[in-house]
Amino acid sequence: NAGVTQTPKFQVLKTGQSMTLQCAQDMNHEYMSWYRQDPGMGLRLIHYSVGAGITDQGEVPNGYNVSRSTTEDFPLRLLSAAPSQTSVYFCASSWGTGIDTQYFGPGTRLTVL
């Protein structure tokens, strides 16, 4: 099992550009989520999905879109990047939201100039 994979590992964008952060898992997990990590603010939930075709907003969804067309993939789209979106982004997956362990990807470090 590869676990949770994320691409790219690093990305630099200019303000206004768009891009998609990729996330895939091969554990057949139903639940997937995206977090951003900023110094002193911990991890904040952006969007999550409880299964293919179902997504919902987390704490900080503005400026981000997601879709879940398959169980394996959960891409995060930045439609028009802003400097405030400079952060480290983590994708996670699990069987559910309770006791089940959340498996985290290695992260994508995004800088928006």
Added chain:
Amino acid sequence: GEDVEQSLFLSVREGDSSVINCTYTDSSSTYLYWYKQEPGAGLQLLTYIFSNMDMKQDQRLTVLLNKKDKHLSLRIADTQTGDSAIYFCRNDYKLSFGAGTTVTVRA
């Protein structure tokens, strides 16, 4: 305010015990978790405690839960250099994480 709060930094001497504290606002969580993040990596589940327990021990780790005060702590006995990391507490309400406590182990 934040759903969970932690102090940001902890420095401890190798071999001593570390205690990382967390307070939370919501009392409806069924489980409370501690995650560890090593430099440049994602988070890994370290341990968890069921909300009707007040203590859980797992090798060098001891989790204490005070539901009355909504206070959770993680004690690491005989702290090693490999314990240097950021530690996050998490509830299962809103899947909120604390800001994380950066633990630095010094020789």
